[in-house]
Amino acid sequence: MPPTPRRSTILEVARLAGASKTSVSRYFGEERDRLSPSLQARIAHAAGTLGYQPNQMARGLKGGRSKLLGMLVADIRNPFSVAITHGVEQACRQYGYSLVVCNTDNDPEQERQHLDLLGAYQVEGLVVNASGSPERQLHTFISQGTPIVLLDREVDHVEAEVVGLDNHLAIDMALEHLVDQGYQAVLYVSEAPQQSSTRQKRLARFNHTTEQLGLIHSSSLLANSDGTATLQALSDFLATHQQHACAVLCGNGNATLTVTRLFQQLDLSLGKIGLMGIDELEWCALISPGITTLAQPTDAMGKTAVQCLMHRIAPHASSMPAALSFSPTLIERGSTQR
Template sequence: MSSAVRRSTILEVARLAGISKTSVSRYFGDERERLSPTLQDRIAQAASTLDYQPNQMARGLKGGRSKLIGMLVADIRNPFSVAITHGVEQACRQYGYSLLVCNTDNDSEQERQHLDLLGAYQVAGLVVNATGSPEAQLQTFISHGTPVVLLDREISNVDAEVVGLDNQLAIDSALDHLSAQGYQAVLYVSEAPEQSSTRQRRLACFNEGAQQRALSHATLLLSSDTNTRQALSHFLAAHPQHACAVLCGNGNVTLTITRLFQQLGLPLGQFGLMGIDELDWCDLVPPGITTLAQPTDAIGKTALHCLRHRITPQTTPPPTTLSFAPTLIARGSTRR
């Protein structure tokens, strides 16, 4: 009968690397940056040779904090959520953390349950792309010493950095581009804004920006396909003398409106189409769909860096940029 393979110990790693147990503990803890690059390499090599894996849950119970970072996303199917999660995960691996991702599916009750779960795991910090307004729960985390960073969406009365796109700059960039291309009437299409501060902010910025630029404009909230198609057709029919364009508030909206353009036989370019968020398929739909790409990796990594500075003071300065500029990717859909 075979016996279980014995796990290597931190003491064995220290002996093989020729250093103290304390240095190895620092390497697998929150103080890795205090070690020289040479020392870090020796520890990593020794741990690899011995196939050593620290027991992060035990470390968390002993020190009151795990090496887990909890992350809540409102909709894991949204390409923005996928891209942002990738950025956070990359930064976690770089600094020795593991990422525990919970999808709330835009359900505030699931959000509450997931926050309870992450509390039970004693996560070291939280990255939250909120669905509802879990102020009380997040304040409890903060009061217990667990830092929180808000991703993309603000929550009132929560002492946390908000990391995301500069929405004012994004809307201004979109309207400037459409105006420069000769479009005179713009329809802004958004998902329901009630549970998202970002959607509310973009809607407000659009109405203000379109008015400042003397553009004929209207807004549309997605509902059923039939209602959305009728509203789009009505907007175009109401502006027969104007070059019309549609600005989509996020990637999900861009996909919906692109399908409606195809169903209605609207030539891209003659009728402008532009979306916030770059999607893999946007350059595959002839003649290509113009987008504003978010620097999702930078946003995700910055969220993790903010957490690290709250978990343990770092020798490197904290991030100074929390609102990021989009990148315009101009394609044929806004070329008249």
């Protein structure tokens, strides 16, 4: 076997550049601007020639800063989680931070384990899309001075900024659109609301607003991935309200995918039976005649979450965002055109 290549050292870079070790350290740290342009050029050339890469973890820990942000995601398979993680990662990069992402799979025990892991990594801030109620551990982070931002879901008794969709506005927009399109009866399909303040708020708002609008309404909770219970609920709803124009409103992307499959299974005509979902998914435009959605501004939400953290970590580098609650965008397609 060939020998493992040896890592170049900061001292070797300094010798080749004709500079001090302190200058090289400043070049790879936050004091690069204190060096002259010619010295910076010599150090860059020397580092490139030697293939030198600084150990950022060691540098950060030595200075009391890991340059890491942590993120807990309740379900990485959820399209919303994928999109929001992309937004958070992009924002981290802008601030010169790396992101450690932990998927909890909606398992409170995994959530506790991941929080212990992120604590061991000494993350400087934490974005939490909670799957359980990790109050005790989050309070530990807060007591140690680590800022926390809650993403999409609240956690009881934890005082922190909550960045997410304006859920009341989203439900109201969806129902007003369906009414404008002439639908008179609406079935709401959601994943189980336990452990998710967002699902609870959307379901409660649905019941409230349908009453206000005088709509016939019902709801079905997804009990399993194949949607067996919802298949029966959908069939019963349509059979009961044959004399009315019926539509289905889906509470998130996973629900939209399940219900779309049920429409195909029951050979239902999109539009004649309305279908609308919260969360824009790439395939929604591909299912003829297209599925109407409410798109969340996930990149802006992710950036805002990181900006909140950076305001706590380095107030001079980032101001506090003006808004933490976001409006969705209606993307109208054929599935809600009667």
